[in-house]
Amino acid sequence: MNLGFLIGVLGVLILSHAAYSTIQYRGLLKITEEEFSGPPMNVVLELIVGLALCMWAALTFPGKFLSIHPDSDENRAVSLPDNSDFMIFNHRGRLFPPEIDMKF
Amino acid sequence: MGSSEKRSKDVMSDIPTFSAENLQNNLKVIQNSRTFLSIIAGVLAGIIGFTGLTGFVFYFVVMLITSVGLMAKAGFSADLYFDSWNRVLFDGFLGGLMSFVLFWTFAYDLVHIF
Numbered sequence: 447m448n449l450g451f452l453i454g455v456l457g458v459l460i461l462s463h464a465a466y467s468t469i470q471y472r473g474l475l476k477i478t479e480e481e482f483s484g485p486p487m488n489v490v491l492e493l494i495v496g497l498a499l500c501m502w503a504a505l506t507f508p509g510k511f512l513s514i515h516p517d518s519d520e521n522r523a524v525s526l527p528d529n530s531d532f533m534i535f536n537h538r539g540r541l542f543p544p545e546i547d548m549k550f
Numbered sequence: 551m552g553s554s555e556k557r558s559k560d561v562m563s564d565i566p567t568f569s570a571e572n573l574q575n576n577l578k579v580i581q582n583s584r585t586f587l588s589i590i591a592g593v594l595a596g597i598i599g600f601t602g603l604t605g606f607v608f609y610f611v612v613m614l615i616t617s618v619g620l621m622a623k624a625g626f627s628a629d630l631y632f633d634s635w636n637r638v639l640f641d642g643f644l645g646g647l648m649s650f651v652l653f654w655t656f657a658y659d660l661v662h663i664f
Contacts, residue, residue, distance in 0.1 A: 454586075457590075458590075461590070461593055461594070461597070464597060465593070465597050465657065465660065465661055468597055468661050469660075469661055472661070472662065482599065482662070484598065484599065485597065485598060485599070489597075490598075493594055493597060493598065496594075497590065497594060500586070500587070500590045501587060501590075501615065501616070501619060503586075504582075504583045504586045504587045504590070504616075504619075505583055505619050505620070505623050507586075508578075508579045508582035508583050508586075509575070509578075509579045509582075510579075511576050511579065511623065511624055511630075511631040512569075512572035512575050512576060512631070513569075513572065513630050513631060514568040514569045514572045514573050514576070514630070514631060514632070514633070515568065515569075515630065
């Protein structure tokens with residue numbers, strides 16, 4: 447989680463620096479009285495880098511995907527209980543043949 | 551409240567049953583990713599200076615890239631994490647549109663007008 451968060455913050459910082467550069471560029475254009483057709487090339491590069499970093503952060507920071515299969519290894523609903531001292535197995539059930547294939 | 555819905559006679563065929571709690575977690579992850587990227591796309595569109603239809607095209611382009619990224623994150627096998635492909639690709643597509651327009655106008659005003 448930490449690395450994704452840091453990368454996201456870095457991406458946002460790069461984007462805000464690009465915004466500030468564009469503001470300054472527009473101020474320059476106002477002085478020379480030209481039309482604003484698009485941000486300068488280095489700002490565009492900065493925006494692409496910032497977008498790539500933010501995209502990477504957005505895919506890793508919110509969390510992992512969890513498997514929804516009920517019988518995958520990380521979704522075990524049963525496990526050996528901690529109070530196995532109180533469990534006895536010498537009852538009538540031991541005479542039944544095992545029906546399902548149980549995973550341990 | 552059990553964390554997985556499972557009946558004992560469905561042990562062999564678990565296609566209609568799945569862990570609903572994990573599915574909700576996955577949907578929340580997608581939602582968060584898409585919302586964050588809508589905001590970033592809005593800020594970007596405002597900085598570049600898109601006006602009109604071009605901005606919305608940019609938003610859909612970013613959302614398509616997000617879909618590809620989410621598919622890659624799911625390892626291109628949606629069956630393991632979702633119940634249908636449509637959830638990964640199209641859920642939350644239009645929900646981020648409002649955030650996009652909000653931050654688009656906000657960034658545009660900030661950079662180009664003031």
